[in-house]
Amino acid sequence: MPTRPRTFGYETRQLRPTAAQRGPYNDKRWYAARRRVAIRDLFTCQECKATVGIRKGDYHCDHIKERPVGAPWSPETWDNDSNLRTLCPSCHNKRSGGRR
Numbered sequence: 009m010p011t012r013p014r015t016f017g018y019e020t021r022q023l024r025p026t027a028a029q030r031g032p033y034n035d036k037r038w039y040a041a042r043r044r045v046a047i048r049d050l051f052t053c054q055e056c057k058a059t060v061g062i063r064k065g066d067y068h069c070d071h072i073k074e075r076p077v078g079a080p081w082s083p084e085t086w087d088n089d090s091n092l093r094t095l096c097p098s099c100h101n102k103r104s105g106g107r108r
């Protein structure tokens with residue numbers, strides 16, 4: 009029986025993060041929070057002041073204080089308006105390298 013390559017598990021994790029590693033981005037509470045923050049910020053990027061669109065993906069919600077990787081849902085991190093701000097996709101990519 010062949011042994012699996014030692015990197016197998018690692019590579020799989022890199023390609024397909026577990027739900028815990030992705031974080032609760034599919035949580036409807038998160039959808040509600042980021043929409044609420046975008047409305048508060050008047051759909052304006054808080055970095056470059058560009059107006060962002062209102063469709064999902066047009067605006068990004070940034071954690072001002074970085075969320076711990078793999079952290080589960082918690083109101084302090086994910087539902088706390090003072091830790092969240094609206095960014096346009098390009099500012100957010102610059103800030104987090106693609107991470108949300």
Ligand SMILES: [Zn+2]
Nearest residue numbers: 053056096099
């Ligand atoms: Zn921007």
